[in-house]
Amino acid sequence: MEYRCPRCGGPVKKGYSGVARVAGGVMGNLFYAAFGSLQCAKCGKLARREFPQEARREMTMQTLLLVIPAVVLLIGLLVLVSRQ
Numbered sequence: 001m002e003y004r005c006p007r008c009g010g011p012v013k014k015g016y017s018g019v020a021r022v023a024g025g026v027m028g029n030l031f032y033a034a035f036g037s038l039q040c041a042k043c044g045k046l047a048r049r050e051f052p053q054e055a056r057r058e059m060t061m062q063t064l065l066l067v068i069p070a071v072v073l074l075i076g077l078l079v080l081v082s083r084q
């Protein structure tokens with residue numbers, strides 16, 4: 001999903017966070033997608049509160065859609081491990 005910069009109207013990309021880079025792999029990508037900072041090529045790092053409410057709601061939904069399956073998967077794995 002592409003967002004528009006609230007300052008200049010340019011395309012916004014998600015920047016890597018240190019945590020995502022360290023975690024790596026699938027979980028790293030997930031953290032990156034969920035918690036990566038938003039960056040504009042011209043304006044640099046952008047705060048979520050700078051975006052219109054509609055865009056922020058969409059970001060929250062996307063985060064939930066990523067985090068919930070990950071949590072379910074994690075619980076599933078823990079249940080499988082604890083059974084053995």
Ligand SMILES: [Zn+2]
Nearest residue numbers: 005008040043
């Ligand atoms: Zn910008």
